[in-house]
Amino acid sequence: MCAVPDVSDFEMVRGTRRALTLLGGKWSVEVIYLLASGTRRYSEVLYEVGEISKKTLTQTLRALERDGLISRRAYPEVPPRVEYSLTPLGWSMTGPLMALYEWSAEHLTDGGRARSGHREMLPRGQRRLRSVA
Amino acid sequence: MCAVPDVSDFEMVRGTRRALTLLGGKWSVEVIYLLASGTRRYSEVLYEVGEISKKTLTQTLRALERDGLISRRAYPEVPPRVEYSLTPLGWSMTGPLMALYEWSAEHLTDGGRARSGHREMLPRGQRRLRSVA
DNA sequence: CGGTATCCAGCCCGATACTG
């Protein structure tokens, strides 16, 4: 068994950039990590993510939804209620995201001291999001 | 040993975004993958990377150099010769990059069929870059 | 060969105001 994929560099570039494009927005990662800690309503996301305009938040959420990373559920109530949560695809993205985070923690000389290798986050009820100790 | 890092979401967001920022340029990934297959001269990079302007290429190379991912060596000759190559830090970035690529290959329904889990590429002489079979 | 200098178009994002 080889240790690297037998695909062309071209495909690797394309695949990698496609994944990166999904995370390209200024707030995408923030929203994904937030929803990884549980379903939120629109206004909760607006408040819990630092200084973001409603327009930009809506854009970000719509893009992530279009890409299948998050799901949106609107309840036909008055006043309206809309809940956003991570899809299985969104959860799977936390794997690569953690790889990026650990890389920065290991090589970028600053706060954040991850040590153990791990694969991804899991939804509530399966495993805890943050500290386990 | 726990499976997730005991750091705050805030640090995870910051760390992840810092890594992402290094890859933010439109051509960064392309250049990193190219240099992963060997040292190149400026004009070789210019030619082997698809349709990129000299200005943008220089910007990209300078940014990657500033971030420590690639190194630049200029030879005092006439005509001038400048060679770019991946630093150890640059090589270590191929790990997270491969995670991103494999994620896209697995979830984004298109060409590229990686199967085995692996960690990162290695410089020539230690392991092959592409197909091993 | 390996760049700079200059100009410019497009896009992402924020501020503010308004709405079902």
Place this chain on the structure above:
DNA sequence: CAGTATCGGGCTGGATACCG
């Protein structure tokens, strides 16, 4: 509450021309 409409600024990246 959960958006949309409108305006506008900043930054990235392309086209072209020039330089040591």
